[in-house]
Every structure is written in C-alpha cells, then in structure tokens.
Amino acid sequence: MAKKIIEIEAETLEEARELVKSRIPEGLYLLSEQVISDGKPKTVKANVDTIEAAFAKAQSQIPTNATIIEKKELSAPGQQVIAVQAFDERGAESAAKRQLGKNMVFKGLNLTAAGRNGFLGIGRTPSKYEAEVFRQAVVEITWKSKAKIVVNVGTKSEVMFHNIQALKNELWSDRANAAEALGRIGDAAAVETLVELLNSGYADLITELRKQCYALFNPAASPYAFSSSRRELDGQTAFMMMGQASFYRWLVDEYCKAMTKVAGALGEIGDPRAVAPLFQGLLGTSDYVRSKADNFLARELGKDSAALKRALETLHPGFTPEMKEAFKQALIKIGKPTAKYIVALGDRDRFFSPDTFSSEAFARIDDRSEEEVRQLLGHLLSKF
DSSP states (O other), X not given: OOOEEEEEEESSHHHHHHHHHHHSOTTEEEEEEEXXXXXXXXXXXXXXXXXXXXXXXXXXXXOTTOEEEEXXXXXXXXXXXXXXXXXXXXXXXXXXXXXXXXXXXXXXXXXXXXXXXXXXXXXXXXXXXXEEEEEOEEEEEEEEOOEEEEEEEEEHHHHHHHHHHHTTSSOHHHHHHHHHHHHHHTOGGGXXXXXXXXXXXXXXXXXXXXXXXXXXXXXXXXXXXXXXXXXXXXXXXXXXXXHHHHHHHHHHHHHHHHHHHHHHHHHHXXXXXXXXXXXXXXXXXXXXXXXHHHHHHHHHHOTTOHHHHHHHHXXXXXXXXXXXXXXXXXXXXXXXHHHHHHHHOTTGGGTOOTTTOOTTTTSSGGGSOXXXXXXXXXXXXXXX
8 A cells, every 4th residue: 555645735725736737756646635624714703791702702713824815993982871662670781782783782771761550451661771881892803824635646547547446436526626636647447437428327317306306396295295286386495396396406516517527627638438438428518407406396296386386487597518618628628539539430420510510621530630630620519
C-alpha cells in the first residue's frame, strides 16, 4: 500500500489545490480530498450588554490563527421605554414583549395611570404602563483563515479501483467527484464504467425520485397523501408538495452535475467508445430528461393539481447549460473518432442543417490535423 496523506495550506482553496499537484510524489495520484477550511471571509455576530463584551464574545468564536478583516458596531446599547395598555400587569408584560425588537430585553413595568373598573364591566378602561427595555450592543467581526485541505494519494491502481467503485455510490455528488478524478488520471480502463453510468443515469434518477416521493404520495404511508380525485388541496398538503417538488428539482440538478463530470472525464480520456453515448447524451440535453421527470411527478401528484402546476412553473430552472456544454466539449476533445461517427450517421440530416454540416469539409478526416477536426466539430456542435 503506497497511500500517503498530504496537508496543504494556502490563501485560497484554488491555490491550495494547485499546490497539491506539485506535492504529489511521482507515481501517485489523488485519492480523496477533505476541505478543512475554504479560506473565504466569514462573519460572526454577538450581542450582550456592552460593546466591549460583545466584541469579546465574537472574538471567542474565531480561530486564534485567523486574520481579522473588519470589526463593526451594528447597534449601541441603550435604555428604551415602550408605552402599553392592559387590564393587569401580566397583560401589560405580554403586550410589551410582543413589541420587543431583535436584541432587546424586557426589564420591568411602571404603572403610569390606573384604569377604571367600571360597574359590572361597563365603562372599564385599561391601565397605562411604561415598559423598561434594554437594547443590547450588537457587533460583527469579519475574519479569514487560510484555506486548508487534507488529501490522500495512492498508486494508480488504488485510485482507479476506489473511484470506479465510487461511480456506483448512491449519492450523485460522490459519482461526480469520482468521475472528475478518473478524468484527471485519463486511463481508458474507466471508460466502460463511465459509459455505463452515462447510459443508466436517467433510470437511476427516476428510481430515486420514486423512492423519495413514495412516503408523501402513498395513501397508506402518509396522512398527507394526495388523492387524484381531490380537486383542491388544503394549505398544509400543498406546502408539503411544494417542498417535495423543490427537493425533486435539487435531485435533478445533482444528476445534471454528475453527468457533466462524467462527460468531462470521457473527453479527457479520449476513448472512441465514448463517442456514441456522448452524442446520444447531447441529443438528450434539451428539456427531454426534465420533461420526462415532470411527467413522472405529474402522475404521482395527479393531473388536476393546481399546486403541482405552480410548483413546476416556480421551481423549473431549465436544463443546466453546463451539462450540454460538457457533452459538446467531450465530443470535440475526442476529435477524429467523433467526426467519423458523424460522417457514418445515415440520418445525420436529422441532426444537422446544411449550413453546419458539409460533406466536403468532413471528407478525408485522417488527412486533416487534430486541430482542424476539432475546429470543424466546434462549428458543427455549436448549433445544438
């Protein structure tokens, strides 16, 4: 086992990651990364009775090795009086507390004018009180510590095995990180698993959506389940549906991020076996996948749901352009095998207009330089 742990500090996370590249011994590769500190400015607030005490409290929450960027006094301490009316002290205290602003503390009550009891409640008037309130000091400190990451490195075979297995993890973020790592190594041994994920990713997404939606929309599993026979939803059920739709959008976006990394890895590796699935993936990076997922959700919630329509319209961010661009760039990087695949397409007129595809331009691919072919592909795929 040649695994090794390396700790790196720098002013920014990007600089730390660049330093990692120069610190990895020859023959070893990045296995995993843990961000201890991202190096970005952070703020901490504190509120107590005095400015000095507030700064001391805020400072105690900051690492000792941090650099203080700015100190701000947001609110000075002071006394305040709130006038309230109530029939007794308990009511007056409650009324005063309802008016308290943020960082204000109730201190006590003073009766300023007694009310009248009246006769059998007739003519009864509330007493007048002044509530003593203390406004606490509020401060804010902006600070920054160096970015710090801890990385594990290992042999090529160890890193390949680890990341190929990680492509099968449930979390899309794990799959995305694994694909990115495999792209950095550039070994064709990863192509088969990457292509398998590219082809099966949408089915995995739908499976995950069904699993997450089941508890909410299965009448036997949830008291808030939606019945398609119900025309209108009560507020609580509609709110839960909106929350589930928001989660569904997040899950689809996580899928898009992972597929972006998978396409990027296949482009870096440059294996011709990736061309056909990448091209088919590019054809699917319109709203196809998202509309299919919308149809799935519609079946789960019921076609007559006004709340569903609002949820989909409100939370529909559109297909990520990064995913589409990743598929294009991967096909362009692979170069000549992509061009030959397109030339071999019997129905290429379905995909390309005459002004973007020229048989003459794509003739004699082997006689052209890799750079010329990539320029042709860049022009051709820019119309997608």
